[in-house]
Every structure is written in C-alpha cells, then in structure tokens.
Amino acid sequence: MNHVLESTTVCLFSLFIECFSYYSEFDSDVTEPPGRINEIGACYSLSCIMNTFNKSEYRSLPQVRDLLETYHYNCYLRDMNSVSRRHVFIVIEAPRRRKRFLIAKRLGKALGAAVMFSPPVGWGKFRGFFNKTIEMRRAFHSLSLYGTANNALQYLGRRPVVMSGFWLDQATFSIAKKYYPDLPPPESSIFQWPKDLLKPDFTFFVNEPLPRAFIKKREESIRYQILQVYRRWVDPPITELYVDNDIGIPAVVEEMLTFINNPALTPSSLRT
Numbered sequence: 001m002n003h004v005l006e007s008t009t010v011c012l013f014s015l016f017i018e019c020f021s022y023y024s025e026f027d028s029d030v031t032e033p034p035g036r037i038n039e040i041g042a043c044y045s046l047s048c049i050m051n052t053f054n055k056s057e058y059r060s061l062p063q064v065r066d067l068l069e070t071y072h073y074n075c076y077l078r079d080m081n082s083v084s085r086r087h088v089f090i091v092i093e094a095p096r097r098r099k100r101f102l103i104a105k106r107l108g109k110a111l112g113a114a115v116m117f118s119p120p121v122g123w124g125k126f127r128g129f130f131n132k133t134i135e136m137r138r139a140f141h142s143l144s145l146y147g148t149a150n151n152a153l154q155y156l157g158r159r160p161v162v163m164s165g166f167w168l169d170q171a172t173f174s175i176a177k178k179y180y181p182d183l184p185p186p187e188s189s190i191f192q193w194p195k196d197l198l199k200p201d202f203t204f205f206v207n208e209p210l211p212r213a214f215i216k217k218r219e220e221s222i223r224y225q226i227l228q229v230y231r232r233w234v235d236p237p238i239t240e241l242y243v244d245n246d247i248g249i250p251a252v253v254e255e256m257l258t259f260i261n262n263p264a265l266t267p268s269s270l271r272t
Helices: 002-027 046-053 062-074 097-111 124-130 134-156 167-179 217-232 249-260
Strands: 089-093 114-116 161-164 202-207 238-242
Touching: 046 062, 046 134, 062 124, 062 134, 089 097, 089 167, 097 114, 097 161, 097 202, 097 249, 114 134, 124 134, 134 161, 134 167, 167 217, 202 217, 202 249, 217 238, 238 249
Parallel strands: 089 161, 089 202, 114 161, 202 238
Antiparallel strands: none
16 A cells, blocks of 8 residues: 555656656746746746745645646647647736626627636636645646646637636736836836747737725725736737726627727738
C-alpha cells in the first residue's frame, strides 16, 4: 500500500514539474512589469502563475496537484498567439458582471458563436479551496484565464468565440488600485498584454454609470481610474461603448455588430 502511495506521489509531482517546464520554455522571455503589480492581482505570464504554485507551501497540496493535472490534461497548446485561426475572438468587459454576461450571450447568439466564461467548465470545484488566501485566489483565477483561452482556441477554427470578461477585468482593477490616484504614462510596461495569452480581436468595454446611491466616493474614484486604464490601453485596442440606463441590451449588441462587421476594422490575421 505504501509503495502505491509513494508511486502516485512521484507521478503527480513529476506531472507538475513537466507542466511547469513545458510552459516556461516559450514564455521565458516575458518581462514582468516593475513594482508589486503581480502581488495584487494581475499575472503577466504563465510562468508567474506557476512560480506561485511551485512555492514550498503549495506544491505538495493535493488540490494544487489536482488543478495542475486538470490544466495540463486539457490545455496542451503552447504559443497561443501563433496558432492560425479563421474566426473572430471577442471579449466583453463591463463593471456589472450580470450585464456583461447578458450582452455576451446575446452577441454570441447573433454571431453563432461559442460563449465562454472563466473559470472553465469543471473548475468550479476548486473555487472554495483556492479562495483561502489572496495569493492562491489570484493564482487560481489567473490560471483559469489560460484554461479558458485554451478552450477558446479549440473553437476558433470552426466558429467565433465571445467571452464574458477576460484578463483585463482583473488587470485594470489591479492597476487602478495600485496606482490610485495617478496612473503611469501610456508607454509604461504595465499597459502590455501577456505575450503568452490569447489576444482578443475585439474588446468592448461597456461603460455604464451606476446610480450614485449604490457607490461610495472612494469606489466611484476607483471606477473612474479603471476607466482611464481602459482608455490608455493600446494593444489590443479597446472599443468603449457608453451605455446609459435607457439603452437596452439589443441596442448595445447592434452597435457591437457594426464594429465587428466593418471590413476596415477586421484584424489583419482574419482577412482572407
């Protein structure tokens, strides 16, 4: 019995080492931004995530091994942005997650697209355990984005993909919170998309004002700061849609479709 347990432990640990080495091969040239940005919410590479799980206090935990085994089994593509694809990848960002979800579903239906969310299907069982500390929660949700991106790649050869919230949802909040009230200049390295993460062809930020009665002054300031982060982002470009309370979801989706269907705005990677 002890021999079986020992063999299983060695096998799972070997899987972790293989997974860590497998992905550090292609993202070893990724430069992390300066400062503490990675400590408060945003990871700029897969190696940043794996470095967290490789810490002595985490690497031997059964839940960590189970998570990495799940990721390694389902997510085998290396350089996401080097994979040729024919269909469009669209991300919807918005302050209100419920509104973002409904817009993504309606836009997906209009395009005949696969609609995706993070964490991926089947990862919900890990939530409770990885919510115990900020560092574990950050690593889990960051890895979930890579898992969802890998799933998206499986569809993009056949149909468009619409995602409700992606990497910028976490990154913009982290940047806004860290640098409040003064953001770095637009050329700062913090305004860079991770080199090893699938990059959207279209990113829509739905700027919807919330009733003042529901937010405090500090929260309103952070929301404004997040908006400024979106406005400074260049690659991938962000399309901001201002939506007041009188504009319904169908109208928002119609406006998005005008951008998506405009040949002049079609990404060069998708042109035939």
